[in-house]
Amino acid sequence: MCDTCGCNVTPGNRHLLEPEGKLYRAPDGRVAVHVLQGLLSENDRLAAHNRAHFDSHGVLAVNLMSSPGAGKTALLEATISALSGEMRIAVVEGDLETENDAERIRARGVPAVQICTGSACHLDAHMVHDALHQVDLPGLDILFIENVGNLVCPASFDLGQHRNVILLSVTEGDDKPAKYPVMFRAADLVLLTKTDLLAVLDDFSPERAERHVRALASEAPVVSLSARKGPGMDRWIGWLRSEVTAHRERVARGETRRPAIQPDGEHLHQAHEQGHGHAGRLAPPPRPGG
Amino acid sequence: MHELSVCQALIEQVVDIAREHRATGVERILLRVGPLSGVEPALLTTAFPMAAAGTVAEGARLDVEGSPVTVRCRTCGHEAEVPPNRLVCPACGDYRTEVRSGDEMLLARVELITASAAPA
Numbered sequence: 001m002c003d004t005c006g007c008n009v010t011p012g013n014r015h016l017l018e019p020e021g022k023l024y025r026a027p028d029g030r031v032a033v034h035v036l037q038g039l040l041s042e043n044d045r046l047a048a049h050n051r052a053h054f055d056s057h058g059v060l061a062v063n064l065m066s067s068p069g070a071g072k073t074a075l076l077e078a079t080i081s082a083l084s085g086e087m088r089i090a091v092v093e094g095d096l097e098t099e100n101d102a103e104r105i106r107a108r109g110v111p112a113v114q115i116c117t118g119s120a121c122h123l124d125a126h127m128v129h130d131a132l133h134q135v136d137l138p139g140l141d142i143l144f145i146e147n148v149g150n151l152v153c154p155a156s157f158d159l160g161q162h163r164n165v166i167l168l169s170v171t172e173g174d175d176k177p178a179k180y181p182v183m184f185r186a187a188d189l190v191l192l193t194k195t196d197l198l199a200v201l202d203d204f205s206p207e208r209a210e211r212h213v214r215a216l217a218s219e220a221p222v223v224s225l226s227a228r229k230g231p232g233m234d235r236w237i238g239w240l241r242s243e244v245t246a247h248r249e250r251v252a253r254g255e256t257r258r259p260a261i262q263p264d265g266e267h268l269h270q271a272h273e274q275g276h277g278h279a280g281r282l283a284p285p286p287r288p289g290g
Numbered sequence: 291m292h293e294l295s296v297c298q299a300l301i302e303q304v305v306d307i308a309r310e311h312r313a314t315g316v317e318r319i320l321l322r323v324g325p326l327s328g329v330e331p332a333l334l335t336t337a338f339p340m341a342a343a344g345t346v347a348e349g350a351r352l353d354v355e356g357s358p359v360t361v362r363c364r365t366c367g368h369e370a371e372v373p374p375n376r377l378v379c380p381a382c383g384d385y386r387t388e389v390r391s392g393d394e395m396l397l398a399r400v401e402l403i404t405a406s407a408a409p410a
Contacts, residue, residue, distance in 0.1 A: 153292035
Protein backbone atom coordinates (compact mmCIF):
# COMPACT_ATOMS: atom_id res chain seq x y z
CA MET A 1 0.00 0.00 0.00
CA CYS A 2 1.66 3.21 -1.03
CA ASP A 3 1.16 6.71 -2.30
CA THR A 4 3.60 6.18 -5.14
CA CYS A 5 1.83 3.81 -7.48
CA GLY A 6 -1.69 4.50 -6.26
CA CYS A 7 -2.35 0.98 -4.94
CA ASN A 8 -4.00 2.38 -1.81
CA VAL A 9 -6.68 4.08 -3.86
CA THR A 10 -9.95 2.15 -3.70
CA PRO A 11 -13.40 2.86 -5.09
CA GLY A 12 -14.33 3.81 -1.51
CA ASN A 13 -11.75 6.55 -1.03
CA ARG A 14 -11.11 7.67 -4.59
CA HIS A 15 -13.47 10.66 -4.25
CA LEU A 16 -11.33 12.04 -1.43
CA LEU A 17 -8.27 12.19 -3.65
CA GLU A 18 -9.90 13.79 -6.65
CA PRO A 19 -9.56 17.56 -7.18
CA GLU A 20 -12.64 18.42 -5.11
CA GLY A 21 -11.84 15.84 -2.41
CA LYS A 22 -10.59 16.45 1.10
CA LEU A 23 -7.25 14.72 0.62
CA TYR A 24 -6.51 16.08 -2.84
CA ARG A 25 -2.92 17.08 -3.30
CA ALA A 26 -2.05 18.73 -6.60
CA PRO A 27 1.19 17.63 -8.29
CA ASP A 28 2.84 20.90 -7.19
CA GLY A 29 2.16 20.18 -3.48
CA ARG A 30 -0.89 22.41 -3.09
CA VAL A 31 -3.43 21.09 -0.61
CA ALA A 32 -7.10 22.05 -0.51
CA VAL A 33 -8.70 21.71 2.91
CA HIS A 34 -12.49 21.70 3.19
CA VAL A 35 -13.53 23.21 6.46
CA LEU A 36 -17.18 24.35 6.71
CA GLN A 37 -16.72 25.88 10.11
CA GLY A 38 -18.43 29.01 11.41
CA LEU A 39 -16.14 32.03 11.15
CA LEU A 40 -16.91 32.97 14.74
CA SER A 41 -16.50 29.49 16.19
CA GLU A 42 -13.95 30.70 18.76
CA ASN A 43 -16.37 33.40 19.93
CA ASP A 44 -19.17 30.82 20.02
CA ARG A 45 -17.04 28.46 22.10
CA LEU A 46 -16.41 31.14 24.71
CA ALA A 47 -20.09 32.19 24.59
CA ALA A 48 -21.04 28.60 25.46
CA HIS A 49 -18.55 28.78 28.33
CA ASN A 50 -20.18 32.01 29.60
CA ARG A 51 -23.61 30.40 29.30
CA ALA A 52 -22.43 27.41 31.35
CA HIS A 53 -21.25 29.85 34.06
CA PHE A 54 -24.66 31.56 34.12
CA ASP A 55 -26.46 28.21 34.24
CA SER A 56 -24.31 26.84 37.05
CA HIS A 57 -25.58 29.73 39.21
CA GLY A 58 -29.14 29.71 37.83
CA VAL A 59 -28.70 33.25 36.45
CA LEU A 60 -30.79 34.42 33.48
CA ALA A 61 -28.64 36.50 31.09
CA VAL A 62 -30.50 39.02 28.93
CA ASN A 63 -28.78 40.92 26.11
CA LEU A 64 -30.30 44.34 25.33
CA MET A 65 -29.67 45.68 21.83
CA SER A 66 -30.89 48.80 20.03
CA SER A 67 -29.63 51.85 18.20
CA PRO A 68 -27.95 54.50 20.38
CA GLY A 69 -30.47 56.48 22.40
CA ALA A 70 -33.40 54.06 22.20
CA GLY A 71 -33.61 54.03 25.99
CA LYS A 72 -31.77 50.89 27.13
CA THR A 73 -30.33 52.50 30.27
CA ALA A 74 -33.61 54.26 31.13
CA LEU A 75 -35.39 50.90 30.76
CA LEU A 76 -32.86 49.29 33.12
CA GLU A 77 -33.32 52.08 35.69
CA ALA A 78 -37.10 51.59 35.66
CA THR A 79 -36.68 47.78 35.74
CA ILE A 80 -34.39 47.94 38.77
CA SER A 81 -36.99 50.06 40.62
CA ALA A 82 -39.83 47.71 39.64
CA LEU A 83 -37.98 44.57 40.76
CA SER A 84 -36.39 46.08 43.86
CA GLY A 85 -36.46 43.60 46.75
CA GLU A 86 -37.71 40.84 44.45
CA MET A 87 -34.85 40.05 42.04
CA ARG A 88 -31.11 40.44 42.45
CA ILE A 89 -29.78 42.20 39.37
CA ALA A 90 -26.38 43.15 37.94
CA VAL A 91 -25.58 44.92 34.70
CA VAL A 92 -22.70 44.72 32.23
CA GLU A 93 -22.59 47.95 30.22
CA GLY A 94 -20.98 48.24 26.80
CA ASP A 95 -20.01 51.60 25.31
CA LEU A 96 -17.15 52.91 23.25
CA GLU A 97 -16.20 55.37 26.01
CA THR A 98 -17.27 56.67 29.49
CA GLU A 99 -18.56 55.08 32.70
CA ASN A 100 -21.75 57.17 32.50
CA ASP A 101 -24.21 54.31 32.07
CA ALA A 102 -22.61 52.16 34.77
CA GLU A 103 -22.79 55.14 37.14
CA ARG A 104 -26.51 55.58 36.42
CA ILE A 105 -27.08 51.90 37.29
CA ARG A 106 -24.92 52.04 40.44
CA ALA A 107 -26.89 55.09 41.57
CA ARG A 108 -29.88 52.71 41.78
CA GLY A 109 -27.95 50.44 44.14
CA VAL A 110 -27.20 47.73 41.58
CA PRO A 111 -23.67 46.54 40.71
CA ALA A 112 -22.55 47.47 37.20
CA VAL A 113 -19.39 46.69 35.21
CA GLN A 114 -18.57 49.06 32.37
CA ILE A 115 -16.82 47.65 29.30
CA CYS A 116 -15.26 50.42 27.22
CA THR A 117 -14.76 48.91 23.80
CA GLY A 118 -12.59 51.76 22.46
CA SER A 119 -13.51 51.71 18.81
CA ALA A 120 -15.20 48.30 18.70
CA CYS A 121 -18.83 48.55 17.61
CA HIS A 122 -20.09 45.49 19.52
CA LEU A 123 -19.48 43.31 22.56
CA ASP A 124 -18.06 39.85 22.03
CA ALA A 125 -17.94 36.77 24.24
CA HIS A 126 -14.35 37.50 25.33
CA MET A 127 -15.18 41.00 26.60
CA VAL A 128 -18.16 39.66 28.54
CA HIS A 129 -16.08 36.80 29.93
CA ASP A 130 -13.50 39.29 31.25
CA ALA A 131 -16.26 41.45 32.78
CA LEU A 132 -17.75 38.40 34.52
CA HIS A 133 -14.69 38.23 36.77
CA GLN A 134 -16.08 41.34 38.46
CA VAL A 135 -19.64 40.01 38.79
CA ASP A 136 -20.90 38.05 41.79
CA LEU A 137 -22.91 35.45 39.86
CA PRO A 138 -23.95 33.30 42.87
CA GLY A 139 -25.82 36.30 44.30
CA LEU A 140 -27.88 37.06 41.18
CA ASP A 141 -31.18 36.27 39.49
CA ILE A 142 -30.75 38.32 36.31
CA LEU A 143 -27.67 39.64 34.54
CA PHE A 144 -28.45 42.31 31.95
CA ILE A 145 -25.90 42.93 29.25
CA GLU A 146 -26.45 46.35 27.68
CA ASN A 147 -24.78 46.04 24.30
CA VAL A 148 -23.18 48.88 22.36
CA GLY A 149 -25.92 51.00 20.75
CA ASN A 150 -25.84 49.71 17.17
CA LEU A 151 -28.39 47.88 15.03
CA VAL A 152 -25.79 46.10 12.88
CA CYS A 153 -22.75 44.48 14.45
CA PRO A 154 -23.92 43.20 17.87
CA ALA A 155 -26.35 40.81 16.15
CA SER A 156 -23.50 38.64 14.88
CA PHE A 157 -21.88 37.87 18.25
CA ASP A 158 -23.20 35.34 20.73
CA LEU A 159 -22.22 36.45 24.26
CA GLY A 160 -23.63 33.50 26.19
CA GLN A 161 -26.96 35.19 26.88
CA HIS A 162 -30.22 33.23 27.03
CA ARG A 163 -32.43 35.92 25.57
CA ASN A 164 -32.13 38.87 23.19
CA VAL A 165 -34.34 41.89 23.81
CA ILE A 166 -34.35 44.53 21.08
CA LEU A 167 -35.60 48.05 21.74
CA LEU A 168 -37.09 50.24 19.04
CA SER A 169 -37.97 53.74 20.18
CA VAL A 170 -40.95 55.41 18.54
CA THR A 171 -38.77 58.35 17.45
CA GLU A 172 -36.84 56.03 15.10
CA GLY A 173 -39.44 55.00 12.54
CA ASP A 174 -41.57 51.88 12.43
CA ASP A 175 -39.73 50.37 9.45
CA LYS A 176 -36.48 49.74 11.37
CA PRO A 177 -37.08 45.95 11.39
CA ALA A 178 -37.28 45.99 7.56
CA LYS A 179 -34.09 48.05 7.35
CA TYR A 180 -32.10 45.95 9.86
CA PRO A 181 -33.42 42.41 9.35
CA VAL A 182 -30.35 40.63 10.78
CA MET A 183 -30.75 42.42 14.11
CA PHE A 184 -34.52 42.13 14.47
CA ARG A 185 -34.46 38.46 13.43
CA ALA A 186 -32.34 37.85 16.55
CA ALA A 187 -35.07 39.14 18.90
CA ASP A 188 -36.78 37.00 21.52
CA LEU A 189 -38.75 40.10 22.54
CA VAL A 190 -39.16 43.48 20.83
CA LEU A 191 -39.90 46.50 23.04
CA LEU A 192 -41.34 49.64 21.43
CA THR A 193 -40.04 52.31 23.81
CA LYS A 194 -40.87 55.97 24.59
CA THR A 195 -44.50 55.38 23.65
CA ASP A 196 -45.48 58.42 25.75
CA LEU A 197 -44.18 60.39 22.72
CA LEU A 198 -46.65 58.71 20.34
CA ALA A 199 -49.09 61.54 21.12
CA VAL A 200 -46.81 63.96 19.24
CA LEU A 201 -45.50 61.56 16.58
CA ASP A 202 -48.14 60.85 13.97
CA ASP A 203 -45.86 58.80 11.69
CA PHE A 204 -45.05 55.84 13.98
CA SER A 205 -47.52 52.97 14.01
CA PRO A 206 -46.88 50.16 16.54
CA GLU A 207 -49.01 47.85 14.36
CA ARG A 208 -46.82 48.57 11.33
CA ALA A 209 -43.67 47.97 13.40
CA GLU A 210 -45.07 44.60 14.46
CA ARG A 211 -45.94 43.70 10.85
CA HIS A 212 -42.31 44.39 9.85
CA VAL A 213 -41.14 42.07 12.67
CA ARG A 214 -43.52 39.31 11.47
CA ALA A 215 -42.20 39.73 7.92
CA LEU A 216 -38.87 38.43 9.30
CA ALA A 217 -40.61 35.16 10.26
CA SER A 218 -40.23 36.17 13.91
CA GLU A 219 -42.68 35.05 16.55
CA ALA A 220 -41.16 37.40 19.15
CA PRO A 221 -43.76 39.29 21.20
CA VAL A 222 -43.85 43.03 20.49
CA VAL A 223 -44.56 45.09 23.63
CA SER A 224 -45.14 48.87 23.77
CA LEU A 225 -43.96 50.69 26.87
CA SER A 226 -42.78 53.94 28.37
CA ALA A 227 -40.03 53.49 30.95
CA ARG A 228 -40.44 57.07 32.18
CA LYS A 229 -44.24 57.28 32.38
CA GLY A 230 -44.99 53.64 33.23
CA PRO A 231 -47.54 52.25 30.74
CA GLY A 232 -46.54 48.82 29.42
CA MET A 233 -43.83 48.29 32.05
CA ASP A 234 -46.02 45.64 33.74
CA ARG A 235 -45.94 43.44 30.59
CA TRP A 236 -42.13 43.70 30.40
CA ILE A 237 -41.73 42.93 34.09
CA GLY A 238 -44.17 40.02 33.71
CA TRP A 239 -42.11 38.68 30.80
CA LEU A 240 -38.93 38.90 32.91
CA ARG A 241 -40.54 37.10 35.86
CA SER A 242 -41.76 34.25 33.65
CA GLU A 243 -38.34 34.00 31.96
CA VAL A 244 -36.55 33.78 35.31
CA THR A 245 -38.92 31.01 36.43
CA ALA A 246 -38.63 29.14 33.12
CA HIS A 247 -34.85 29.41 33.25
CA ARG A 248 -34.65 28.01 36.79
CA GLU A 249 -36.76 25.06 35.68
CA ARG A 250 -34.54 24.49 32.63
CA VAL A 251 -31.40 24.61 34.74
CA ALA A 252 -32.95 22.16 37.24
CA ARG A 253 -33.49 19.76 34.31
CA GLY A 254 -29.88 20.26 33.21
CA GLU A 255 -30.91 22.20 30.11
CA THR A 256 -30.14 25.63 28.76
CA ARG A 257 -31.30 27.74 25.86
CA ARG A 258 -29.74 29.93 23.27
CA PRO A 259 -31.35 33.15 22.07
CA ALA A 260 -33.17 33.44 18.77
CA ILE A 261 -29.92 34.39 17.06
CA GLN A 262 -29.02 31.50 14.79
CA PRO A 263 -26.06 32.20 12.55
CA ASP A 264 -25.90 28.88 10.80
CA GLY A 265 -27.49 26.87 13.49
CA GLU A 266 -26.72 24.84 16.56
CA HIS A 267 -25.44 21.89 14.51
CA LEU A 268 -22.23 23.67 13.55
CA HIS A 269 -21.55 24.52 17.13
CA GLN A 270 -22.08 20.90 18.11
CA ALA A 271 -19.86 19.74 15.27
CA HIS A 272 -17.12 21.95 16.61
CA GLU A 273 -17.53 20.66 20.16
CA GLN A 274 -17.49 17.00 19.14
CA GLY A 275 -14.99 17.04 16.34
CA HIS A 276 -12.76 19.59 17.98
CA GLY A 277 -10.94 20.40 14.87
CA HIS A 278 -12.18 21.11 11.47
CA ALA A 279 -15.75 20.25 11.20
CA GLY A 280 -15.74 19.17 7.56
CA ARG A 281 -16.73 15.63 8.45
CA LEU A 282 -19.56 16.54 10.76
CA ALA A 283 -20.99 19.70 9.27
CA PRO A 284 -23.85 19.44 6.80
CA PRO A 285 -23.00 19.36 3.10
CA PRO A 286 -23.00 22.63 1.16
CA ARG A 287 -26.50 23.70 0.36
CA PRO A 288 -27.56 23.51 -3.25
CA GLY A 289 -27.13 26.80 -5.04
CA GLY A 290 -25.01 28.11 -2.16
CA MET B 291 -17.20 47.65 10.95
CA HIS B 292 -17.14 44.33 12.81
CA GLU B 293 -15.75 42.71 9.65
CA LEU B 294 -12.21 43.28 10.99
CA SER B 295 -13.10 41.22 14.10
CA VAL B 296 -14.55 38.53 11.84
CA CYS B 297 -11.37 38.56 9.70
CA GLN B 298 -9.18 38.22 12.79
CA ALA B 299 -11.20 35.16 13.85
CA LEU B 300 -10.86 33.80 10.31
CA ILE B 301 -7.07 34.26 10.33
CA GLU B 302 -6.78 32.37 13.63
CA GLN B 303 -8.59 29.41 12.07
CA VAL B 304 -6.54 29.53 8.88
CA VAL B 305 -3.26 29.72 10.82
CA ASP B 306 -4.30 26.61 12.82
CA ILE B 307 -5.17 24.71 9.65
CA ALA B 308 -1.90 25.75 7.96
CA ARG B 309 0.04 24.57 11.01
CA GLU B 310 -1.76 21.21 11.03
CA HIS B 311 -0.79 20.65 7.40
CA ARG B 312 2.72 22.09 7.81
CA ALA B 313 1.97 24.60 5.08
CA THR B 314 4.41 27.32 4.13
CA GLY B 315 1.77 29.60 2.69
CA VAL B 316 -1.89 30.05 1.88
CA GLU B 317 -2.92 30.53 -1.69
CA ARG B 318 -6.66 31.01 -1.45
CA ILE B 319 -9.41 31.12 1.17
CA LEU B 320 -13.04 30.56 0.25
CA LEU B 321 -15.82 31.81 2.50
CA ARG B 322 -19.55 31.32 2.19
CA VAL B 323 -21.45 34.35 3.50
CA GLY B 324 -25.18 34.93 3.23
CA PRO B 325 -27.02 38.26 3.44
CA LEU B 326 -28.58 37.31 6.81
CA SER B 327 -25.20 36.69 8.46
CA GLY B 328 -24.79 40.41 9.16
CA VAL B 329 -21.40 40.46 7.44
CA GLU B 330 -20.72 42.50 4.32
CA PRO B 331 -18.49 40.62 1.81
CA ALA B 332 -16.93 43.82 0.38
CA LEU B 333 -15.88 44.95 3.87
CA LEU B 334 -14.44 41.50 4.61
CA THR B 335 -12.30 41.78 1.49
CA THR B 336 -11.09 45.23 2.59
CA ALA B 337 -10.30 44.13 6.14
CA PHE B 338 -8.62 40.85 5.16
CA PRO B 339 -5.12 42.14 4.20
CA MET B 340 -4.87 44.02 7.53
CA ALA B 341 -5.79 40.93 9.53
CA ALA B 342 -3.54 38.66 7.43
CA ALA B 343 -0.42 40.86 7.59
CA GLY B 344 2.49 39.06 9.22
CA THR B 345 0.74 35.66 9.28
CA VAL B 346 1.11 32.58 7.09
CA ALA B 347 -2.02 33.82 5.27
CA GLU B 348 -0.41 37.08 4.15
CA GLY B 349 -0.85 37.44 0.40
CA ALA B 350 -3.62 34.85 0.18
CA ARG B 351 -6.54 35.48 -2.13
CA LEU B 352 -9.88 35.80 -0.31
CA ASP B 353 -12.95 34.77 -2.25
CA VAL B 354 -16.40 35.22 -0.77
CA GLU B 355 -19.21 33.16 -2.23
CA GLY B 356 -22.71 34.48 -1.60
CA SER B 357 -25.82 32.43 -1.01
CA PRO B 358 -29.47 33.24 -1.72
CA VAL B 359 -31.92 33.68 1.14
CA THR B 360 -34.32 30.74 0.96
CA VAL B 361 -37.09 29.81 3.37
CA ARG B 362 -39.24 26.73 3.86
CA CYS B 363 -42.78 27.23 5.09
CA ARG B 364 -43.63 25.20 8.19
CA THR B 365 -47.32 25.40 7.32
CA CYS B 366 -47.53 24.57 3.61
CA GLY B 367 -44.03 23.21 2.95
CA HIS B 368 -43.33 25.60 0.07
CA GLU B 369 -39.65 26.47 -0.40
CA ALA B 370 -38.62 29.71 -2.12
CA GLU B 371 -35.97 32.38 -2.52
CA VAL B 372 -37.01 35.61 -0.75
CA PRO B 373 -35.58 39.09 0.02
CA PRO B 374 -33.65 39.31 3.34
CA ASN B 375 -36.36 41.43 5.01
CA ARG B 376 -39.32 39.44 3.72
CA LEU B 377 -39.03 35.94 5.18
CA VAL B 378 -42.72 35.05 5.10
CA CYS B 379 -43.96 32.27 2.83
CA PRO B 380 -44.55 33.72 -0.65
CA ALA B 381 -47.12 30.97 -1.34
CA CYS B 382 -49.46 31.05 1.67
CA GLY B 383 -48.29 34.20 3.49
CA ASP B 384 -47.57 32.45 6.81
CA TYR B 385 -44.70 33.89 8.85
CA ARG B 386 -43.83 30.54 10.42
CA THR B 387 -40.96 29.71 8.08
CA GLU B 388 -37.44 28.46 8.60
CA VAL B 389 -34.41 29.93 6.88
CA ARG B 390 -32.76 27.21 4.77
CA SER B 391 -29.90 29.31 3.43
CA GLY B 392 -28.67 32.88 3.48
CA ASP B 393 -27.53 33.11 7.12
CA GLU B 394 -24.19 31.33 6.66
CA MET B 395 -20.89 32.78 7.77
CA LEU B 396 -18.60 29.86 6.98
CA LEU B 397 -15.00 29.13 6.23
CA ALA B 398 -15.58 26.71 3.34
CA ARG B 399 -12.14 25.88 1.99
CA VAL B 400 -8.48 26.73 2.38
CA GLU B 401 -5.88 26.10 -0.33
CA LEU B 402 -2.44 25.66 1.16
CA ILE B 403 1.06 25.67 -0.24
CA THR B 404 3.11 22.89 1.31
CA ALA B 405 6.87 22.39 1.30
CA SER B 406 6.77 20.07 -1.71
CA ALA B 407 5.33 22.96 -3.73
CA ALA B 408 8.61 24.87 -3.41
CA PRO B 409 10.93 24.62 -6.37
CA ALA B 410 13.46 21.82 -5.91
